[in-house]
Amino acid sequence: MTDIANVTVFGTGVLGSQIIMQAAYNGKKVTGYDISDELLAKLPDRWEWMRGFYRRDLPDFDEKRFDEAIASIRTTTDIAEAVADADLVIEAVPENLELKKKVWSQIGEAAPERTIFATNSSSLRPSDFADSTGRPAKFLALHFANMVWLHNTGEVMRTEQTDDAVFDTVLEFAAEIALEPIAIRKETPGYVLNSLLIPLLNAGAYLYAGGVASPEDIDKTWKVATGAPNGPFEIYDTVGFNVAVNIIRNNPQDATLQKFADLLEERGIKQGRAGRADGAGFYTYNEDGEAVAPVEAWRLDS
Known part of the structure; x- marks a missing residue:
């Protein structure tokens, strides 16, 4: 059992909020930080x-336990207050290197000396901003998959500066919050999951942005031919368009991907259809999160 009782999560968006609940539902005291009361609301x-x-996917789901988790979660827009008692800080802010450096510098100045630092960065190398924390030996990555309660991998990735004890502690912490701990022993952008997933998503983007086929037909081809439960555009809906755009913008030299990111913004985000959490992305979804129909605006013949 680790000594990690108090967890602070920076960023309360689609994945940050899931991380908060995963930790709270599994007995941790959690503080959620974001930059405005509007976001926290x-x-x-x-x-x-x-x-x-949770009710649909977890056989042993407990309503009372979920209510108690909600009641236990604190929120704040004050960095010093957010980290005052933190044993572990998990950062889930947008995929922008300069933003992460800024945020970690502020956390490092305010957090107690004992606090362990973990980034949930999807595609950036933790070592590129480890020094911003002021304590790189206590810094590493803990990567969550979307729909954390169900797709519950916890990829723990060290940098060359990460202390062995910190690495082992975070692996144990991942198990304590009902994740499947995955030890990533050599730093690589994208861990295991996104090193496999991002090429698939990019391939879908190239096909669509290149005018080859509509999203539903690309998804159908992949699912029928491979037996996979989801195609790339259904996965984009789960990941969320904002996350996808932030990752793509880190690859500015790829003109086709930049075109696809522009389309995500224009046809999705600005229309209030940024993925499953909004009830619509490339598909519309019912209250149970099941895909109902393709969104017509994405059809190539529309």
Whole structure:
């Protein structure tokens, strides 16, 4: 059993909110930090959105335990208050290197000396901003998959500076919050999951942005031919368009991917259809999170 009782999560968006609930539902005291009260005000709706999935996906789901988890979560827009008692800080802010450096510098200045630092960065190398923390030996990556309660891998990736004891502690912590701990022993952008997943998503983007086929037909081809449960565009809906755009913008030399990111913004994000959490992305979804129909705006013949 680790000594990690108090967890602070920086960023309360689609994945940050899931991390908060995963830790709280599994007995940790959690503080959620974000930059505005407007963003924090969205959390009650996210809890209820997640409740339906927890109820559907977890055979031993406990309503009372979920309510107690909600009641135990604190939120704040003050960095010093957020980290004052933190044993572990998990950062889930957008995929922008300069933003992560800034945020970790602020956390490092305010957090107690004992605090362990973990980034959930999807595609950036933790070593590129480890020094910003002021304590690189206590810094590493803990990567969550979307729909954390169900797709519950916890990829723990060290940098060359990470202390062995910190690495082992975070692996044990991952198990304590009902993740399947995955030890990533050599730093690589994208860990195991995204090193496999991002090429698939990019391939779908190239096919669509190149005018080859509509999203539903690309997904159908992949699912029928391979037996996979989801195609790349259904996965984009689960990941969320904002996350996808932030990752793509880190690859500015790829003109086709940049075109695809522009389309995600224009046809999705600006229309309030940024993925499953919004009820629509490339597909519309019912209250149970099941795909209902393709969104017509994405059809190549529309």
